[in-house]
Amino acid sequence: MTINTEQRQQQRHRERQQKVKEAVDAKVAAATEERGVLMVLTGNGKGKSTAGFGTVARAVGHGKQAAVVQFIKGNWDCGERKLLEAHGVPFEVMATGFTWETQDREADTAAALKAWEAAERWLADPAIDLVLLDELTYMVSYHYLELERVLSALRQRPLHQHVIITGRNCHRQLIELADTVSELECVKHAFEAGVKAQPGFDF
Amino acid sequence: MTINTEQRQQQRHRERQQKVKEAVDAKVAAATEERGVLMVLTGNGKGKSTAGFGTVARAVGHGKQAAVVQFIKGNWDCGERKLLEAHGVPFEVMATGFTWETQDREADTAAALKAWEAAERWLADPAIDLVLLDELTYMVSYHYLELERVLSALRQRPLHQHVIITGRNCHRQLIELADTVSELECVKHAFEAGVKAQPGFDF
Numbered sequence: 436m437t438i439n440t441e442q443r444q445q446q447r448h449r450e451r452q453q454k455v456k457e458a459v460d461a462k463v464a465a466a467t468e469e470r471g472v473l474m475v476l477t478g479n480g481k482g483k484s485t486a487g488f489g490t491v492a493r494a495v496g497h498g499k500q501a502a503v504v505q506f507i508k509g510n511w512d513c514g515e516r517k518l519l520e521a522h523g524v525p526f527e528v529m530a531t532g533f534t535w536e537t538q539d540r541e542a543d544t545a546a547a548l549k550a551w552e553a554a555e556r557w558l559a560d561p562a563i564d565l566v567l568l569d570e571l572t573y574m575v576s577y578h579y580l581e582l583e584r585v586l587s588a589l590r591q592r593p594l595h596q597h598v599i600i601t602g603r604n605c606h607r608q609l610i611e612l613a614d615t616v617s618e619l620e621c622v623k624h625a626f627e628a629g630v631k632a633q634p635g636f637d638f
Numbered sequence: 639m640t641i642n643t644e645q646r647q648q649q650r651h652r653e654r655q656q657k658v659k660e661a662v663d664a665k666v667a668a669a670t671e672e673r674g675v676l677m678v679l680t681g682n683g684k685g686k687s688t689a690g691f692g693t694v695a696r697a698v699g700h701g702k703q704a705a706v707v708q709f710i711k712g713n714w715d716c717g718e719r720k721l722l723e724a725h726g727v728p729f730e731v732m733a734t735g736f737t738w739e740t741q742d743r744e745a746d747t748a749a750a751l752k753a754w755e756a757a758e759r760w761l762a763d764p765a766i767d768l769v770l771l772d773e774l775t776y777m778v779s780y781h782y783l784e785l786e787r788v789l790s791a792l793r794q795r796p797l798h799q800h801v802i803i804t805g806r807n808c809h810r811q812l813i814e815l816a817d818t819v820s821e822l823e824c825v826k827h828a829f830e831a832g833v834k835a836q837p838g839f840d841f
Contacts, residue, residue: 469833472836480821481677486688494717496716497717614828619683623818634700635700
């Protein structure tokens with residue numbers, strides 16, 4: 436009996452996919468716990484904040500209540516913000532813009548603390564399903580916020596509440612506390628090749 | 639003369655931030671080209687598709703016209719889709735769901751081709767500012783789509799059009815063609831620790 440190549444290829448494909456299916460099914464069966472996830476998006480690659488905002492959009496699409504604190508990016512025009520605010524997502528935006536523009540440590544610290552207080556309110560509110568703490572990592576690494584205060588609010592949040600933290604150089608203790616951590620590595624970036632940051636895509 | 643620690647710390651902070659500012663300013667000055675960017679989000683980490691959808695939300699927030707092709711995830715309930723369709727973003731969704739569920743190579747190939755035809759129409763349409771090709775990489779690695787056909791449509795697209803490709807194991811030639819590539823590495827994942835995928839967060 437001869438089996439033609441196409442049939443053999445089909446058969447191999449089916450066997451391979453069956454293995455994948457079994458592995459995925461087993462994992463799905465084992466994952467039974469339902470609780471809020473602390474997710475960290477860190478690393479130097481592009482897409483961290485955008486993945487955070489994408490998750491907020493997803494939550495909104497499911498009728499969930501999300502809240503956003505934007506650290507650092509205060510003075511940028513933000514397309515996501517317009518769209519999400521129109522869908523009832525409250526924003527607290529740290530007002531000083533990039534710290535290398537202001538170069539005023541005291542003003543930055545005060546602004547960080549003010550933004551953090553909004554974060555603490557939402558992290559204590561069971562009506563909020565998802566809190567995005569965009570660019571929080573810098574507040575910790577610049578010592579604008581106390582690590583212990585941040586960890587404590589995250590640990591004490593409502594059981595079902597999801598939290599996303601974005602930013603480079605995430606503190607080791609935040610990584611340890613997190614359930615899901617993705618590190619975005621920059622393989623290449625158009626900006627380095629002379630392409631300008633463009634509204635509606637880069638910001 | 640004695641200088642107190644606080645003042646010295648302030649001064650060091652200012653000098654460090656000044657250096658950062660100079661480096662950023664120089665890069666911004668050098669980046670003058672305005673054109674559509676081909677961005678690839680690849681790697682095993684969580685957040686690739688979500689960053690893609692976040693960029694679509696950003697584009698919509700800026701009044702840009704985006705279009706989405708979802709390869710593979712056809713049968714999933716998708717919060718982003720509801721939100722974005724309500725804002726005039728057309729979706730083409732490959733109808734077969736995960737390939738390890740269907741295990742039918744011919745049906746998958748036909749479905750991939752149908753979805754790709756929508757992609758080609760949008761990639762040829764100057765009225766579309768951003769095309770998200772979600773999970774496209776698998777269509778190439780499973781040989782459901784011809785690499786050359788994909789590369790050709792990407793190369794010939796309107797100059798200002800942005801494109802985002804997501805998925806693991808992105809083909810080397812797509813990486814080469816891309817302007818911006820982020821590789822998401824999975825540091826840890828709640829799912830592996832037994833936490834169930836939850837609507838409004840994971841999908």
